[in-house]
Structure formats: structure tokens, C-alpha cells
Amino acid sequence: MNAIDVVKWLETHFPKELAYEWDNVGLQVGSLNRRCQTVLVTLDVTKEVVEEAVALKAELVISHHPLIFKPIYNVATESPRGRVIAQLIQHKIALYSAHTNYDLAEGGMNDELAAALGLREVQLLDETDRIGRYGTIDPVPLEDFIAFVQRTLNVKDARYIGRSGINIRTVGISGGSGSNHVGAAQRKNCDLYLTGDVTYHTALDCRQMGQNVLDIGHYAEAIFKTAIARRLREAFPDIDVRESAVDTDPYRRV
Ligand SMILES: [Zn+2]
Structure with missing residues (x-):
């Protein structure tokens, strides 16, 4: 199974055309043209989530919130986003986001x-x-x-x-x-x-x-992880689909 097969399934159920104009959904980083045995599903893409993907040897990360949303003008690896992009490329991990198309579908x-x-x-x-x-x-x-x-x-x-x-x-x-x-x-x-x-x-x-x-x-949307993982496991019994264990909620109750 290739990463593109997983993405084709996603786009059949959550068509990219449904996304709002201002949104940025679909492939964000890497290539879908490679074998895929492990998929990691996450709400957000942070440094910790990429580390998790590397540890799991995942070839594909599926996120709800796009990593690249507003235009970026560089991939400076000192910036948090640049570092995440570089890490993904370095480890040959593709990142795909289903955002408002998933909300509306x-x-x-x-x-x-x-x-x-x-x-x-x-x-x-x-x-x-x-x-x-x-x-x-x-x-x-x-x-x-x-x-x-x-x-x-x-x-x-x-x-x-x-x-x-x-x-x-x-x-x-x-x-x-x-x-x-x-x-x-x-x-x-x-x-x-x-x-x-x-x-x-x-x-x-x-x-x-x-x-x-x-x-x-927004963290209530973490239901994305369980929902997408459940459906991918049904559709692709041979692929190991993991839900990210990282709590990416930036807010802490004080
Ligand atoms: Zn959200």
C-alpha cells in the first residue's frame, strides 16, 4: 500500500473541494509516492508529534490543522515551523492535512x-x-x-x-x-x-x-484522531494506524 492510496480514500470521503477558499488542505510536506505501513493521526503538528512519528517509523502523518496555513517565506530551521518541516523531510515523512473539508463533510x-x-x-x-x-x-x-x-x-x-x-x-x-x-x-x-x-x-x-x-x-477536535484512525483501520486493515499520544493543547489550566 502506498501513501497515495490512503490519501485517495481520504479525498473520496472528505473531498478537498469542500474546503473553504482561505484554507490550505492536502499534501503539505513530502511525497505520497512511497510505501506506507504506519500512519500517525494527529490534531496538530508539533515537534513532539514529529518525534513520535519518527519513533513509530510512520511514513505518513495525517493532521486536522494544517502545518502550513498562512504563506511562509522561508524554511529557516531555527523557527519552530521550519524545524518541523525539515524534520519531516529528513525522515521522509509525508504530511497531509484535512481541515475544513473534514469539518464540512x-x-x-x-x-x-x-x-x-x-x-x-x-x-x-x-x-x-x-x-x-x-x-x-x-x-x-x-x-x-x-x-x-x-x-x-x-x-x-x-x-x-x-x-x-x-x-x-x-x-x-x-x-x-x-x-x-x-x-x-x-x-x-x-x-x-x-x-x-x-x-x-x-x-x-x-x-x-x-x-x-x-x-x-479547539482541542475538542482531538476527536479527529480517534475518528480518522477508526475509519482508516476499517479501510486498510494491513496498515498500522496510530493516534498521536501527544497532548498538543497549548493551554494549561492555572
Ligand atoms: Zn480547529
């Missing part, structure tokens, strides 16, 4: 998140941006649901914006930077909208709009 990020939270009657949250999901659960007190979300998605530090003492029945979710879809969550009457990257001023707007929001950060 059927069976991708938001479907996985919705399934993990046990949402029912799951539908598209934002028709304009084609992203996010919403669905229903049996009514549960807000505090209990937040505890459940933190446990289920391994969220260390969720931040809540909204009213207390309410019950949650309709839940909206958009993994990652979903601040732009708060309005969609409100139009779909979500009792609670889960997303990451909610800035102070967006939080103020949410309060003003009366939309309850739980900021779960």
Missing part, C-alpha cells in the same frame, strides 16, 4: 462531535457556510450537560456564556472557530451552542443576543 468533524454527544435528529446548522450541526437530547440541566461535554470531549477548560438554571434540549455544535455561526445557532433555537475560539467581544455579543454558548476550545 458528511461523516466528518461535526457529525463525529454530534454523535459523541448523542444528538438526535441531527441537521445542518448553518446553510450559508455549510457547516455545523444541531440536534436534540433528552432535556437535562445545563450544569449536568456541561459536565458531560467536558468528560466526553476531554475538554479541560470550557467557558460558558449565558443564563444559568436552564434545561438543555436543542444543542448546536461547530468544532473549531465557529464564532461566526452564533446567529445560525440562534435561528435554530439552540438552547446551547458549542464551539471554540470565542473571543471576549464575541462573548459580549452572545450575551446581548441571548444566545447561550459553551466555548470548548
Whole structure:
């Protein structure tokens, strides 16, 4: 099996064309034209993740967040990103990223998140941006649901914006930077909208709009690791698919 076969499978299920214009998905470093026995799946690509890939002798790393996102003007190996690129090339490891194409695809990020939270009657949250999901659960007190979300998605530090003492029945979710879809969550009457990257001023707007929001950060998207690994193992029983054990979440609770 070649790395290109794995990537072809990924692109059948999470077509690159789905990605937003501003995104940078697909092959980031290296060549897909080589035999592939071990694949490492990760949310982010850090120095530690590349060290892990080297130790596992992985030929292919699949990440959700692209390593190269904004244009880079050099690959100076003193810079963190340059060093990672150099390490990958040195060890002949290819890096492939499935980002917003994975977020938007059927069976991708938001479907996985919705399934993990046990949402029912799951539908598209934002028709304009084609992203996010919403669905229903049996009514549960807000505090209990937040505890459940933190446990289920391994969220260390969720931040809540909204009213207390309410019950949650309709839940909206958009993994990652979903601040732009708060309005969609409100139009779909979500009792609670889960997303990451909610800035102070967006939080103020949410309060003003009366939309309850739980900021779960980007690390909730680490579900990418288990979800992609599960599906690749089904599709390629002969390939050793590993989930990165590195906790790349840059935030620490203090
Ligand atoms: Zn993200």
C-alpha cells in the first residue's frame, strides 16, 4: 500500500473541494509516492508529534490543522515551523492535512462531535457556510450537560456564556472557530451552542443576543484522531494506524 492510496480514500470521503477558499488542505510536506505501513493521526503538528512519528517509523502523518496555513517565506530551521518541516523531510515523512473539508463533510468533524454527544435528529446548522450541526437530547440541566461535554470531549477548560438554571434540549455544535455561526445557532433555537475560539467581544455579543454558548476550545477536535484512525483501520486493515499520544493543547489550566 502506498501513501497515495490512503490519501485517495481520504479525498473520496472528505473531498478537498469542500474546503473553504482561505484554507490550505492536502499534501503539505513530502511525497505520497512511497510505501506506507504506519500512519500517525494527529490534531496538530508539533515537534513532539514529529518525534513520535519518527519513533513509530510512520511514513505518513495525517493532521486536522494544517502545518502550513498562512504563506511562509522561508524554511529557516531555527523557527519552530521550519524545524518541523525539515524534520519531516529528513525522515521522509509525508504530511497531509484535512481541515475544513473534514469539518464540512458528511461523516466528518461535526457529525463525529454530534454523535459523541448523542444528538438526535441531527441537521445542518448553518446553510450559508455549510457547516455545523444541531440536534436534540433528552432535556437535562445545563450544569449536568456541561459536565458531560467536558468528560466526553476531554475538554479541560470550557467557558460558558449565558443564563444559568436552564434545561438543555436543542444543542448546536461547530468544532473549531465557529464564532461566526452564533446567529445560525440562534435561528435554530439552540438552547446551547458549542464551539471554540470565542473571543471576549464575541462573548459580549452572545450575551446581548441571548444566545447561550459553551466555548470548548479547539482541542475538542482531538476527536479527529480517534475518528480518522477508526475509519482508516476499517479501510486498510494491513496498515498500522496510530493516534498521536501527544497532548498538543497549548493551554494549561492555572
Ligand atoms: Zn480547529
